[in-house]
Amino acid sequence: MLNLLMSPRAARNIRGLLGTITDAVRSVVNPATLVAQLATETPAPAADPTDTYTEADMPPVADIERAALSLDLANDNARRADRAKRAARKVLDRLPAGTYGNWIVERVTSSRTTVDLDAVRAAYKKHGLGPVPMKPNGPSLKVRRAEIVPADIATLTEVTV
Template sequence: MFNLLMSPRTTRTVRGLLGNLVEAAATAVRSIAPTDTPADQPAPAEAPDPTDVYTDDDMPDASAIEAAAAEYERATDQARRADRGKRAAKKVLDKLPAGIYGAWRVFRTPSSRQTPDLAEITRIFKAHNLGPVPMKPCAPSLKVERIDVPADADTLAGVAA
């Protein structure tokens, strides 16, 4: 009987039940905790449009824009799921020594990519009293989200804005 309670399967089951209880408790606390009203929450930051956006004459029709946004959202979700799967597999594979495992050869190759050594650059700037290391912002990320549109609303609201 004691063996049954200590098996890995039982441990996973108990761990899963405890995880479910903790999540249920967290959900209960969140449901009774005061929340900010939408007016209190800051609006998400938006970057300015790039310089090469469509002009009014080149603007595609609304159905093409909706299809592109739907495809972008689908592909983004698919990429996110693939990334999670890749990270999970990499956790196992990163710890393996190079070799052949069944039908798979695991090995490493040196990267040809390089990145600036910010710690060394910062040290050099400080040593020569050059002030802070100059930084530039990254390109803004493109986001799409489905919204509820009233039936009488203009389909291309972005054009009027």
């Protein structure tokens, strides 16, 4: 029993539980500090892929701006589409299968499969193989508009004089 409490996995679980309890207490006692801490935590930047442009192959800035705007608009449209999809599914998921006007509502089994991680963990534990090896996800490409700060004319004239 003591061995289970001393394992790295148990220590991670206990640290996570203590962190959750600490955050809950802080959110009651002084919620502003918790919000400020969470707002300042940013994910570490991922490394660039190996096939990035070289200086000689770099496209013009106008093309990059157009591509970034296009991606930003596409991401916004995807979020809107996801919200619309969730709203429609809220109604349709509760319907029994059948024909409704020009639409047929039916449920079919999916051909997609995923790994049953609970079964894999159980098999690893049964054979004493330790924790299930995991690999990190690929980095996500994020695009956001840069904030352009106007130059202070007074400061510029002092420097040049």
